[in-house]
Amino acid sequence: MLSKNPGEIKDLDAAKKDREILRLAIIAELDAINLYEQLASITENPNIKKVLLDVAHEEKVHVGEFLEMLLRNDEEQLRDLEKGKEEIRELLE
16 A cells, blocks of 8 residues: 655656655655545544545645646656546547
8 A cells, every 4th residue: 555665766866866756755645645535434433534534635735736846847747648638538538
């Protein structure tokens, strides 16, 4: 469930290091979302469920923040993300 750093990043050049940091941050936020939503689905306490889902929502905002920063720092990622969106439009519309 929880991700691990896939490798050493300290020896990368600054730009690559920053992109890797942002990707790891996105992974961590997605892991947190999954954890909180899973816990919310099994608790019988409505107050705990409410707090867990609220925190999961906050983590989704964090994903958006880190993704925006990644797209501002990785032109290839931005192009590939747009290509993926276009492929879905072609498939589903």
